[in-house]
Each structure stands twice: as C-alpha cells, then as structure tokens.
Amino acid sequence: MAVSTRLRRVSAGSRDTLTTHPPSTGMGWSGHDFPHPPGRRRVLGDAFAKGADPTTPVQNMLAVARDLGPVYEILALGRKFVFVAGVDLVGELCDDKRFVKTLAPGVHDLRMFVGDGLFTAHTDEPNWRLAHDLLVPAFAKPAMRRYHDVMVETTDELIDVWEEAGSAGHHVDVSPWLTKLTLESIARAAFSHTFASFETEEVDPFVTTFVASMSYAAGRSNLASLPLVGRHLVRRHDRRALDRHRYIDDLLQRIVAERAASGEQVDDLLGRMMQVPVDDAGTMLEAQNVRHQILTLLVAGHETTSGALSFALYHLTREPEVLARVRAELDEVLGTDPTATPTFEQVPKLRYLRRVVDETLRLWPTAPGFARSPRETTVIGVDGSAGVPGGLTMTPQDSMLVFIPQLHRDPDVWPDPDRFDPDRFLPEHNRARPAHAYKPFGTGERACIGRQFALHEAVIVLAKLLHRFDIMPEPDYQLTITERLTLMPVGFRVGLTRR
Template sequence: MAETPTGTTATSTTAPDGLPKGFRGAEQGWPELHRIPHPPYRIPFAGDLFGVGPRTPLQDSLRTARRLGPIFRRRLFGHEFVFVSGARLAGDMADESRFAKHVGLGVANLRPVVGDGLFTAYNHEPNWQLAHDVLAPGFNREAMEGYHGMMLAVAERLTDRWDRKLTAGHSVDVPGDMTKLTLETIARTGFGYDFGSFERGRPHPFVTAMVGTLSYAQRLNTVPSALAPLLLRAATRRNAADIALLNRTVDEVVEARRRSGGGDGDLLDRMLETAHPQTGERLSPQNVRRQVITFLVAGHETTSGALSFALHYLARHPEVAARARAEVDRVWGDTPVPGYDQIAKLRYVRRVLDESLRLWPTAPAFAREATRDTVLAGDHPMRRGAWALILTPMLHRDPEVWGPDADRFDPDRFEAKAVRGRAPHSFKPFGTGARACIGRQFALHEATLVLGLLLRRYDLVPDPAYRLRVAERLTFMPEGLRLRLERRPAPTTSDEAPDTTASASAPGCPVHGTGD
C-alpha cells in the first residue's frame, strides 16, 4: 500500500464533498495541459470514455501509454486526468521535497470503507502519523521472527489442501488458494483470528465483501458522479451491505480480543493498547476498526496476486523453476522446516518474485501531487496541488531502463549488479516515499517463504491452452489460472545450485493483448 507523509500537507483544505480541492480534475494546476497528448476522437461530455473498458480500465490505460508516450491525459465527463509512465518523470515525482501522495480516483472511493486508515488518509489528517508510529514496530525484525512460525503453519494448511487435490488428480485454483493463504496469514499473525478459509467450500464472506467494495470503487471511476446513484443503484446497495459486513467482521475480531484479555503483542494489541511514544495518544475505536480492515484487505489482496503471478511464470518457465528449486534445496537442505534467516538466503527465488512484481505489480498505480509550484522533469509546469497517476506496470516496462525486451520475463534483471546499475525509482511495486507500504517486508518474507515451500514440494504443470488474463478490482490478479501438480521426491543436498542463467522469452505481453 503506497502512502505519503503526514508532514507534507500539499492539500490542507477540502471541497464540500470531503475530497481535496483539485481532485475532480487534474487540469487544475497544469498551466500547459495542451502540451500533453491525449487519445483522438473525443466525444462531447464523455470525452475518452470509449477508450476505457469498464472491467479493464487500467490495462486500457497501459495500452494508451504505449501509443501516446510517457505522459498523456484523458478526459472523462468534462475533467482531464494526467497519467505518467516514463521512468524519468516518475523518478522526479518521487522527490519528497516537491511531491506527496494524492488520494484520488479509486483510492478516494474506498474512504467509505476505511476512512482515514493508513492507505486512504489525506495528507492533512493526523491519524496517519499516529497509526504509523504506533504500528511500525510491528514490522521490525523481532516482530517478523515472531510471525514466521505462524506463516509456516498457514502454509502447511495450503500444502495439505494441494496434496489432496494432487491425490484426486485435480488441478488447483491458484488465485483462490493464494487468497485463502494470505488472508489466513495476516489474520493470524496480525490479529490472532482464524477465518477457516481452507475448510470452506466457498470464499469467506469477508473476501466476497472485500472484492465487492474494491470492484465498486473502480466502477465509480467510469460513471459521472452525478449519475452514479441512478446508474449504480443496485451496486450501491450491495456496496453498503458489503461495508456493513466488513465492519461486523472486524468488530467480532476486536471483541474476541477484548474478551481474551490480550494477545501476544501482535498488530491488534498494538492498536488497542499502545500509546504514541511522544504524545501518549491512542487510536480511537473507530480508527482501530479502519486500520484492521486496511490491514486485512491490503495485507492479503496484493500478496495473493503477487504469489499467483509468480506461480504462473514459474509454471511457464520450467528452467527458471528448476534453478529456483535447486537454490531452495541447497539453502534449506533436508531441514523439514526452514528457519527465519533461511528465507533471506533464497536470493534467486526473491528475484523471481521481483520480476513477477515488475511485470504485474498487483497495486498497479499510485498518484502524486505537487506540494509547491514546480516543473515536472524540467518540462511540465505544475502548480501546488496538481497531480498525476503513475502507471506502475508501464514504469516497469520503460525500455530506457529495462531494455528493448522489457516485456520478457527474466529474473536476472534483479541480479545485484543489474540493480545497482539501474536508475533509482524505476521499480515501485510498493509505492514510494515515507509512506510506501508499511508491510512490504512482511509481504516479501511471506511470499518468498511460500514460493520456496511450493517449489520444494511440487512440480508445477501449466495448462498449455491457458493465456494470462488479468482481472482488475483496483488490484491486479490472474483470472482463471489453474495448475496441475506433480509431487517431487524428498530434496537432496548439493554444494551448488546449477547455473541455469538463461531465461526463456514470454510468448507475448498481455498489455498488447496476446500471450502471457
């Protein structure tokens, strides 16, 4: 979850509807907007709407970026919005002395769900700094070591499920099972709660409601705000019911903790019991609810997508999977349960994860606004409060940074020497700045651990007819991805993993609408 520091009050006043002034149209604050290209064939009022599919607006924006270049604008219902995808421009917007997070588009649409939670707080709202300072120690090394055993326990529930599927000759639903895994992991490690996801035939109602609220937030971007109550009447009623279910679920989690008299110092204990170290202030009950929903949603939704994409690429590139598996066997040996420190030693597995996040960052965009009058990358004047949306998948495919084969899956792009030689701020799967995702180390440790365990236990066999389709619900997730499993023999130790450095080319890039 990408955030920005409370100290940068770029927009300290709000419009009557509660949104920061300037939210409704990025044209406010761009004195030379005419210099920024836009799609052709605009129509009155709707503008460029017909170039935006209601189910795939972000992927449509990626295709537009390929045609129009590293910065372009799009008009929707009378307002212009600026999109950035080039590394030079995005790198300049990472300058914390001139830019801050902008809560806009789909993120602002989530405020009825999570209010001023860590992800959705406006820059002028004080609860971000309070919650961040109280919760940041929950992600230090000592805390992470404490989570490791629970991550292993949840992963064992996944492998038990996959063993049963394998025995029955069934394929596995990768996104569905990764969602169960990551929801149970954040629920147990952060809040001492068990949703029983692996014992259910259908997704837990919390997951259904969460997907509903995310999808609704995205749909709001494709209709004029004045017409939304009419055009989305049924969806609005469902969204209200989804929000109520999320609130009830979290209230049950908090009440169970209060009845138990406390946990083991996890995130919920910190929310309920810890005062700010300087001010002594505590989180209010309403803010506790908002932060719990934020962590449950963000703590599993993006990680499940990252794992799903990584498993897709591992199945499609058996030589990469063999190299990663050899590393797991070498580093873990015949130890039945890997220790906390052994996860960080899976450097090639981590590169697989990073490369998957490069091609399909599951949080696919983040917005930045100018905190003072400035000029973006020396080319585009911006007044204070002007903002733009950075398209992370296109930033991660900028050929000036990643080369002419930027659409190709190649984990060696994250070999240490390559990383050192790359322009800063060109890889941003967790946002940027002081309010970049607070749980990024948690997510990376969990995902690396799970990939190692699955590679050690199974050979991943893809469906040769499957072509990657990406579902959008503000986040990215592979759609319809199923894999067949073959059980591996017990690992044997070796002194060195084989040097299979070549990476196969992906058949195509879904941004172009072909292949995977």
C-alpha cells in the same frame, strides 16, 4: 480547478484540523492539454474508446500508451487524468520534500469503507501519522521473526489441501487458494484471528464482500460522471454497497470486542493498536481508526500478495529454465527433502527465488499506480524530460498518476521489457538502474508499510510449494487478469504431483 475544503474532527489530541485536498472527481490540470490515445470519443473520452474494455483500464493503457511520451492524459466522462511513466519525471515526483501522495478517485472512493486507514488517508490527516508511527515497529526484523512461523503454518495447511487434490487427479484454481492462504496469514499474524480458510473450498464472505467494495470504489467516479443520472445512481448504489459492507463492520467490531473482553496482552498488531499510546500524554488510537487499520491491513496484507504469488506461479510454469534454477537453489539451501521448511535465516539465502518475486512485481505490480501532487506550485522536467520547453508547471491542485506497469517496461531502463528475466535484479543491475525505476510498493513515507511482510511471505510460500510439487498448468490457458483496485490472474488452474 477549485479546491475543496473540508473540516474534519479528529479525537487524537482533541484537535480540529482543517484539511485541504483536491476534489475526488478529477485530477486538476485545467487548461492544459497533453497527448492522448487515438480514438477519443465525444462525452466518453479515451477510457471508453471503441474496442476498449472499460473493466480493464490498466491493460488498455499498456496497449496504447507506449508511444504517447513521458506525460499523457486520459479523458473519461469529462474528467482528465494525467499519467507519467518517464523515469526522470517519476524521480522528481517521488521527492517527498516537494511532492505528497494524493488520492486517485478510486482510492478516494474506497474511504467510504475504510475511512482514514493507512492506504486511504491523506498525509495531512493526523490519524495517518499516528497510526503509521505506531505500526512501523511491528514490521521490523524482530516482529518478522515472530510472523515467520505463522507463514509456515498456513502454507503447510494449504499444502495439505493441494496434496489431497493432486492425489485425486484434480486441478486447483490457483488464485482463490492463494487468497485464502494470504488472508489467513495476515489475520493470524497481525490479529490472532482465524478465518478457518482451509476447512472449505468456499471463499470467505469477508473476501467476497470486500472484493465487491473494491470493485465498486474503482468504478464509482465513472458512475457519478454519467450525464443526468450519475448522482442519482451513486446515491442508490452507495446505499446498497454500505448495506453489504455492514458484514465487515460487524466482523471488525467483533474482533476488537473479543480481544478487549479476553484481557490478554497479545504481542501482535491489534495488541499494539489497543495497548500502546500514540503520544507521551497516553492518547490511544481512536476506536474507529483501529477498525479502519484492521481492515486496511487485512486487505492490503492479502489481496496484493496473493496476486503476486499467482503471477509468479504463472510465469514459472512457462519458464522451465527459470523454474529449474529455482529448484536447484531450493535443493542447495533446503536440501533434497521435499518436505523441508526454510528457517527464518534461510529465507534471505534464497536469492534467486527473491529475484523471481521482484521480476514478477516488475511486470505485474499488483497495485498498479499511485498519485502525487506538489506541496506548492513547482516546475517539473526543466531538463526537457516532460516534453515541454522550460518544464511543466504543477500546482497543488494538479495530480500525476505514476503508471507503474509502464514505468517498469521503459525500454531505456529495462531491455526487452516484456521478457521474464529474474537476473535483471542481480546486484550489479540494481546499482546501475535509476533509483526510481522500480516502484512496486509505492514511494517514500507512503510506501506500503507491510512490504517486508509481503516479500518474506512470498518467498516462503513459493519455496515450499515448488520444493513439494511439480506444477503443471492447463495447456490452453491464456493469462486473464481481473482489475479492481489491484490486479489478479483468474482461471489459472494447475495439476499437482508430489516431488
């Protein structure tokens, strides 16, 4: 496959940077064939095999990929995607000296909305390094201590809403309310902005707009690959998507303009991006990139966390022994007062609850994959782990997608892998596992920059909700998951009784 070369001008440092990346419409591997699921159809390939729901590719793959070996391919409308789930191969791909993050088509297409934000940037784009190094200190322990009170405040506001619903005998729809909570937490903590999320049951237009943008990005490459009509349809739908997304562009510009007009020196992520130089020459992060980072952090800081919290509550309502152990730990650490709030120092003491979060992310990593390409031509699986004698040659134009839900269900690493068991994450088990068997936040320098924020928030929210309420699910509910670029339970409703 030919390499696409693009010239991109970046203002930081007044440099022109030539960046070379694989095309977004495929993942390389020309001339190679790998195992694939049964039922491949002409033109449509594997992703649209008979009986498969094209809107749930992650769940489809979990159903069919277990017997395909450590490396396999999915063909979709003529495009080949090569997946890896074997822990030994994943370990090789996670070596930042040999491999680098590449953008799968859905992530690449998200660039039309987010540009070179932290999640969607190519690693060789200067703005990625500048923003990454600028923002890393904003997620260190001293900063987390500041965010703690914001997380508690927003959780208390959600509890007020849920208490009112519970006293009225109403069930609450879990995921939308938790999405309000996590959006409000990251907006207040990082940008000192409020969406007034708890003043109405309606979903904020920011959420509905960006969910539509993510859903479009996730399927855009499939639309573009349709024979004869694909390019025309993409041009038309791109215009509509960008018109719809203008609401978010206007919002971001307003957030930045209000901060600039206030003249305040606020110690949050926005203040850091607007006030701290990115180099010794005093260069500031360019204005457009500041907006890209705001949007990236808002979305990444709420969408995945609300999904993880929703999955955790789903499993806890179906695992009474696990829930009882959580409650016992909460009573021991926080006391028996159901209104108690964990202090910053108490959060790490909720070790079993943290293991519940870890096990939830094992089964349902809400960002289900990441793609890797070699920095230069190399051979992987020389020890036979690729299923090819002598190993498998990869060029920089070839990419492998690490399919995290399958990696996290490898029975050689995770016995009885579909069972929900937080004790898998006891220290002795963590030490015994291969280093790269658990990857819910990605890998290396391109791992999620806000993972400590997400984990701290998840423990606080679950601690306060479970200490305050008895939570009863609707008895006939069957787990239903919607897929955009992230995974989210839908239709999961619970009744609430104050403890």
